[in-house]
Amino acid sequence: MMLNLVLTESALETIPKEICREKAITRRAKKTGKHPLEMLLDRSYHHRAMLRLEAAERRGRPDIVHFSLLAALGTPLNRAGNLRTYVHTIEDKTIYVNPEVRLPRNCQRFSGLIEQLYKKGKVPKVGPSLLRLNQRRPLKALLEEIAPSYTIAFSRRGTSMPLHEAGRLLASFPVTAVLIGGFPTGHLSKESMMLADEVISIDSEMLDAWTVVARIIYEYEKSIGIARTHVHTTGNRVQSGESD
Amino acid sequence: MMLNLVLTESALETIPKEICREKAITRRAKKTGKHPLEMLLDRSYHHRAMLRLEAAERRGRPDIVHFSLLAALGTPLNRAGNLRTYVHTIEDKTIYVNPEVRLPRNCQRFSGLIEQLYKKGKVPKVGPSLLRLNQRRPLKALLEEIAPSYTIAFSRRGTSMPLHEAGRLLASFPVTAVLIGGFPTGHLSKESMMLADEVISIDSEMLDAWTVVARIIYEYEKSIGIARTHVHTTGNRVQSGESD
Numbered sequence: 001m002m003l004n005l006v007l008t009e010s011a012l013e014t015i016p017k018e019i020c021r022e023k024a025i026t027r028r029a030k031k032t033g034k035h036p037l038e039m040l041l042d043r044s045y046h047h048r049a050m051l052r053l054e055a056a057e058r059r060g061r062p063d064i065v066h067f068s069l070l071a072a073l074g075t076p077l078n079r080a081g082n083l084r085t086y087v088h089t090i091e092d093k094t095i096y097v098n099p100e101v102r103l104p105r106n107c108q109r110f111s112g113l114i115e116q117l118y119k120k121g122k123v124p125k126v127g128p129s130l131l132r133l134n135q136r137r138p139l140k141a142l143l144e145e146i147a148p149s150y151t152i153a154f155s156r157r158g159t160s161m162p163l164h165e166a167g168r169l170l171a172s173f174p175v176t177a178v179l180i181g182g183f184p185t186g187h188l189s190k191e192s193m194m195l196a197d198e199v200i201s202i203d204s205e206m207l208d209a210w211t212v213v214a215r216i217i218y219e220y221e222k223s224i225g226i227a228r229t230h231v232h233t234t235g236n237r238v239q240s241g242e243s244d
Numbered sequence: 245m246m247l248n249l250v251l252t253e254s255a256l257e258t259i260p261k262e263i264c265r266e267k268a269i270t271r272r273a274k275k276t277g278k279h280p281l282e283m284l285l286d287r288s289y290h291h292r293a294m295l296r297l298e299a300a301e302r303r304g305r306p307d308i309v310h311f312s313l314l315a316a317l318g319t320p321l322n323r324a325g326n327l328r329t330y331v332h333t334i335e336d337k338t339i340y341v342n343p344e345v346r347l348p349r350n351c352q353r354f355s356g357l358i359e360q361l362y363k364k365g366k367v368p369k370v371g372p373s374l375l376r377l378n379q380r381r382p383l384k385a386l387l388e389e390i391a392p393s394y395t396i397a398f399s400r401r402g403t404s405m406p407l408h409e410a411g412r413l414l415a416s417f418p419v420t421a422v423l424i425g426g427f428p429t430g431h432l433s434k435e436s437m438m439l440a441d442e443v444i445s446i447d448s449e450m451l452d453a454w455t456v457v458a459r460i461i462y463e464y465e466k467s468i469g470i471a472r473t474h475v476h477t478t479g480n481r482v483q484s485g486e487s488d
Contacts, residue, residue, distance in 0.1 A: 076449070107350060
């Protein structure tokens with residue numbers, strides 16, 4: 001059983017040329033000793049400079065990718081080897097995430113790692129890659145490569161379906177994929193939605209990407225029985241009020 | 245229905261006196277223009293300086309608090325007004341989190357906010373507080389204040405119980421509390437466990453605090469019917485292959 005999690009149209013990119021001469025950016029580049037074009041675009045630091053960018057509200061949010069990956073990689077599903085995680089970006093780049101990577105918890109370190117990845121194409125430089133970048137891998141090509149029997153995209157524009165039903169549906173195929181928007185606002189593009197077999201809505205309000213990630217992985221675990229195995233192999237009873 | 249989430253014995257504190265003269269710390273203080281004793285202890289920056297600290301492996305992880313709060317505050321449960329969130333720390337300080345706070349997504353900004361909170365006792369300085377600090381609020385006193393009818397603590401040392409049962413159990417009382425360790429390794433202290441009506445284990449391996457937070461909130465939502473309400477109030481059908 002393999003669930004392929006694709007963070008889709010993720011708000012992850014390096015500083016685009018059109019704003020690389022903005023003061024806030026050159027100042028930060030100087031401070032960090034990096035070339036502006038090698039730095040990640042980040043609304044926390046570049047809010048003002050981003051005002052000139054097209055579709056700025058969907059860009060420059062490495063934190064969404066960071067938290068969503070942390071939410072996915074620490075799950076029993078991932079530890080059991082039944083999860084593959086990918087970051088597809090707004091520029092149609094794709095990051096292949098090794099399930100065994102232990103990502104930095106600090107957001108600056110995470111951004112530094114992604115900057116290194118964008119520069120070198122993989123990290124670490126030697127040995128098996130923990131993160132690998134494909135500079136031009138549109139979602140369609142990525143899904144052809146994964147070849148899931150069934151793909152569900154999450155969008156408020158989709159059909160209402162409770163998450164546990166989605167989990168069960170996914171668990172009825174050996175290889176499946178879920179598309180979860182890795183951006184702060186708006187909707188998955190039509191092109192992305194068309195690549196899914198089903199587009200479902202799990203809440204009337206927008207949910208953070210990491211919340212959707214956490215919930216669908218959990219429901220999938222329950223459907224394929226991972227949670228059950230784990231919980232039943234453990235446990236010495238400790239009553240409240242116990243003493244040594 | 246009110247679920248009170250208490251991140252317990254959280255690895256959050258300012259730089260302790262015994263290491264405030266370490267080079268790495270004075271250097272960083274200079275760089276940021278802060279007094280060393282007003283900076284948050286953070287393993288990402290102070291790893292080496294922390295080697296001299298007692299129980300260092302359980303300290304200096306603001307990221308755990310940050311991610312766990314983000315996992316909690318964005319949930320439908322919190323939006324519906326059925327969640328109260330508290331951070332109890334390793335030093336027996338307690339942070340009261342206003343359910344409506346929108347925390348910074350950037351980890352440095354989050355740490356800056358907590359540093360301000362530790363200095364001023366509340367943030368923002370004027371108006372209703374979004375975060376409020378009680379300098380001396382042991383877990384026992386906090387729970388007396390919350391007065392839950394039932395409290396569940398999560399620990400691998402507890403009784404095995406599937407999460408959905410825990411959710412149902414919590415939903416059978418009007419006011420309940422969950423204690424989730426806000427530290428990277430080890431177990432809840434005996435003192436904390438003794439304050440719970442039940443100590444349960446939901447996985448044989450250690451889970452990240454934010455994973456436990458996400459899962460128990462989700463199961464509680466399902467038990468009190470929030471997920472259902474939300475999912476059924478929405479949704480225009482969009483089939484894959486749809487065109488405009």
